[in-house]
Amino acid sequence: MTLTHAIRRTTRTLADGREIIYFDDTAEAPARTAVDTRELGPRAAAGHLRYDALVGDWVAVAGHRMNRTFLPPKDECPLCPTGHGSVPSEVPDVDYDVVVFENRFPSYAPVAHDDVSAPDFFLHSAAVGRTEVVCFTSDHESTFARLSPHRVRTVIDVWADRTAALGRSPDIAHVFCFENRGQEIGVTLHHPHGQIYGYPYVPARTAEILARATEHHGRTGRLLGADLLAAERADGSRVVLSGEHWTAYVPYAARWPVEVHLAPHRDVPDLVALGDAERDELATVYLDLLRRLDRYHVGDGGLPIALPYIAAWHQAPTRTGRDVSRLFLQVMSVLRGPGKLKYLAGSESAVGGWVTDTRPETVAARLRDLAD
């Protein structure tokens, strides 16, 4: 029997008007009433979007992000609770379990300035939307893989909460929950955190996934995501681990040196649709997967290398293709081996011709061997 996971949700406002939401999962958590005492001035607006007619896609131009916080010393970490460092942080309270707030340097925000004056041929619009930061723990030195299953369950509920909340905005066409981990992928803050983007359009790769799913559904009456999962489970050679509700596998045509997809057994469009039992198992299965990934590469002295990764939740867009989309998590890494990165050079970046030098079956076999 599964008990409903209990979290307490407290919404507050930062000094510049941005929203901050505490999600507490411990019974003893004190009320989150601290006031943001910083002098921040007005909140930063987002910029604008430009249409790239060459490929039929949008590019967000966010000039102010050039000045965003870059690898600050630990005692100036903006994601630690206030009082942990030498300066007030983005989180006014002295502690938190999980906290979400609007990004100070937003790619998309409720307020956006479209300051382009271009002839009609060049399409543009304001980058209206929302970009949020999700801190997984107040412990600066931790990682997602070291969270408790209880905390991961909270994070899952937070992702679902934010997906539902952002999805209600008429401005937001797609909600994307993700974690970038490691300097090799450009992370500028070490504190364990993820991000949530609410885009005002359906981004190109999501649109492509939706187009293929729509085509498959029209042709077969079935969900492409379900057929891919069934085929991977039937083949088995790329399956990493499997529970009652979830299966993790290296996809047949994996394009990253390390890539795993984690898919629910039930057809669901997004995180909101997951039930309690599915969320509970996801917490343990995802932790198991991340811990294997952190042992995948072994460095000098036989020590495992904390894997830099992108963990990306592919969900149905908020208002299109919800009947053909199927939720999955994509975790991928650019690390080919100790000190060796996969680069997206000419073939991948210019013409989109991907070449990989790792066999998906070999990656899966190694990940299967790395059980606790």
Place this chain on the structure above:
Amino acid sequence: MTLTHAIRRTTRTLADGREIIYFDDTAEAPARTAVDTRELGPRAAAGHLRYDALVGDWVAVAGHRMNRTFLPPKDECPLCPTGHGSVPSEVPDVDYDVVVFENRFPSYAPVAHDDVSAPDFFLHSAAVGRTEVVCFTSDHESTFARLSPHRVRTVIDVWADRTAALGRSPDIAHVFCFENRGQEIGVTLHHPHGQIYGYPYVPARTAEILARATEHHGRTGRLLGADLLAAERADGSRVVLSGEHWTAYVPYAARWPVEVHLAPHRDVPDLVALGDAERDELATVYLDLLRRLDRYHVGDGGLPIALPYIAAWHQAPTRTGRDVSRLFLQVMSVLRGPGKLKYLAGSESAVGGWVTDTRPETVAARLRDLAD
């Protein structure tokens, strides 16, 4: 009046059967008759392609490339002429002007092993095609930007020669000439060189560019590439430099920190179609552009930073969409500033939502200021 550029073409065979072609542009170049004396064993076959049904795209799996030469010391450079280093190189002769040979660690090759045994649901095929290395000069310490206009004209003729030759193969659907420059983009050999890929399919981004061009042509009767060039020239705020036959501009929706497109004024599908006057001017215009790019970022002590870049020729596929495609060169860099790279993290890599923090007009203005 333009004189036809004279080059001498000598085809030879390496020890493992791979083709090598010398393109000499100096009247005094001796005959290229040296024999490859290495014991290489049989040439490496390419691997296979897997179909990624999720996005409708192919991924080449080339396992042996994991062992390719990685930043060798200068006296073991495989691209220097033999005799310059301590070991015989890939080029048997003691000198060359420009030389092209088939890649020893090929992503695509005339011989490819499709060793996948997968159920019908998973599509695969042999990675038949061709991957070539183009050495721009025998001078290990040089760069493309430091070549003479005469030599660049030779390289242009070589690109056209290879585009025509590879395009005649029934196995090759698209020919891509490019240069990856700099360790920041993953270059594993410092010797100035580019590559040519002959793909057995039209890669995804090229296919997308073709789809948009086809749609535009069907709707307007015009070439999208011509309309974009005309709009950029009319607007002018992003134009970097312009000649009689070529214009370089930062595209309206540039997505890389530094990105320039160089387009011919005449509608041509590929490099083969360029005339002598166009090739001559391209040599000087491209050198001018590259020299500006190498002064774009300034490091400690006021010294300019050699820009890591991808220079990518977008051509019409060999047999599809030739009537709607229009040649252009895309040069882009991941370097945002000294020591700061643009990373393709969650938003770009997972859902395809691009965010840039540099304004195209600002980049263009700086490049205009950097004239010799």
